[in-house]
Amino acid sequence: MAANQQIDAAASPTRKLLSWYDAHARALPWRAPPGSNALPDPYRVWLSEIMLQQTTVAAVGPYFERFLALWPDVQALAAADDADVMREWAGLGYYARARNLLAAARAVAARGGFPASESGLRELPGVGPYTAAAIAAIAFNEPAVVIDGNIERVASRLFALPDALPAGRARLAAALAPLVPPDRPGDFAQALMDLGATICTPRSPRCLLCPLNGNCLAHATxxxxxxxxxxxxxxxxxxxxxxxxxxxxxxxxLVRRPPRGLLGGMLALPGTAWSVEGDMSLPFPADWQLLETPVRHGFTHFELELRVAAAHLPHRIAHIAGHDPLWTPRNSLAGLPTLFARAAALALAHLPELESA
DNA sequence: AAGTCGGGGCC
DNA sequence: GGCCCAGACTT
Structure with missing residues (x-):
């Protein structure tokens, strides 16, 4: 029938996208293959979504495998020690995620399983609008409107939305909602994310390869x-x-940082506060050696340069600037955020291991 | 609405 | 050196 042929030739953007996803989906450890009948394990979906917040797929991979090996289900994670979880999260960044991960695991274990609705998921600590929609769509087949950074970019181009983000996010959601397929909402969301990661990239998008290039208002001009x-x-x-x-x-x-704020709850090297003025003070008199090379580290909202001062003590001390020190063998330091891990590597490389007296 | 909160990979 | 990444939370 001519009408059917016309519909096939001008298949909906949703169907074009799903067909592209069926052929080109990235194979990821937390993901069910496209169109598979069984829904993926909500625990794996949730864990991956928390780790993937503002974090690349490549960076998450080893952490996801390690967490799953140590804590294969939400009950196991709920029973874990805080210090063990923080140690395993070290290096991944945004450490409030690890604190909220543990709190959410305990809440889920207490209530006997994950909430199956977007609104129920939204109540878990660390689960915001994006993550609740993503878990609902991927793990529970709920037709939620999922919007992450990739989808913002893809959709803003598709509809040529002139509103600056994040203010224009509501309008973007309204434009995207009619495209969500009730039969495959999870695959639809993941297809948009894969498209954004591999085709509709921030710079030099590969529009020639895009299944939606015939629908894209930005590409049209x-x-x-x-x-x-x-x-x-x-x-x-x-x-x-x-x-x-x-x-x-x-x-x-080592010291443990206060439970909230920057690098909250994580192990650290002791030191001064950080400021634009810079603090060169030392905690007590000793034969301090100043390492030549400072450590530079970029945070989201400031740049940091720390010098490293080293001292060997003839005896242990009970307190350092108000902290109870955790004495740790210098050759088995683990669980430090990247900033302190780099400072420790610098110190280990420049300070010889002393013979025991 | 604006700040806070990591770290790495890419151009 | 700036931008981006499967954002959430606080004020």
Whole structure:
């Protein structure tokens, strides 16, 4: 029938996208193959979604496998020690995610399983609008409108949305909602994300290969790289401070940072506060050695430069600037955020291991 | 609405 | 050096 042929030739953007996904989906450890009948394990979906917040697929991979090996289900994770979870999360960043992960696991275990609705999921700590929609769609087949950074970019180009993000997010959701297929909402969301990651990239999108190039309003006028519209970013100040490498009998003094705020709850090297003025102070008199090379580290909203001062003590001390030190063998330091891990590597490379007296 | 919160990979 | 990444939470 002519009408059917016309419909096939001008298949809906949703069906074109799903067909492309059936052929080109990325194979990822937490993902069910496209169109598979069985829904993926909500625990794996949730764990991957938390890890993937503002974090690349490549960075998440080893962490996901490690967590799944240590804690194969939500009951196991709920029973884990806080310090063990923080140690395993070290290096992945945004450490509030690890604290919320454990709190959410305990809430889920207590109620006997994951909520199956978007609104129920939204009540878990660390689960915001994006993550609730993604889990509902992928793990429970709920037709939720999933919007992450990839989908923002794809959809803003598809509809040529002039509104700057994130203010224009509601309008974007309204434009996208009619395209969500009730039969495959999870695959639809993941297809948009794969499209954004591999074809509809931030710069130099490969529109020639895009299954939606015939539907894309931005591509129609060659303006695809003008979307999405985003406000300019603020400049980041440079802060400075000093880290104290305090060693006794082959052990190094570590401290645990306060439970909230920057690097909250994580192991750290002790040191001064960080400020634009810079603090060069030392905690007590000793034969301090100043390492030549400082450690530089970029955070989202400031740049950091820390010098490292090292001292060998003839005896242990009970307190360092108000902290109870955790004495740790210098050759088995683990669970440090990247900033402190790099400072520790620098110290280990420049300070010889002393013979025991 | 604006700030806070990591780290790495890419151009 | 700036931008981006399967954002959430606080104020």
């Amino acid at each position: 060659g303006q695809q790289e003008a979307f999405p519209v985003k406000p300019p970013r603020k400049a980041r100040p440079l802060k400075r401070g000093t880290l104290w490498w305090i060693e006794h009998a082959g052990e190094v003094a």
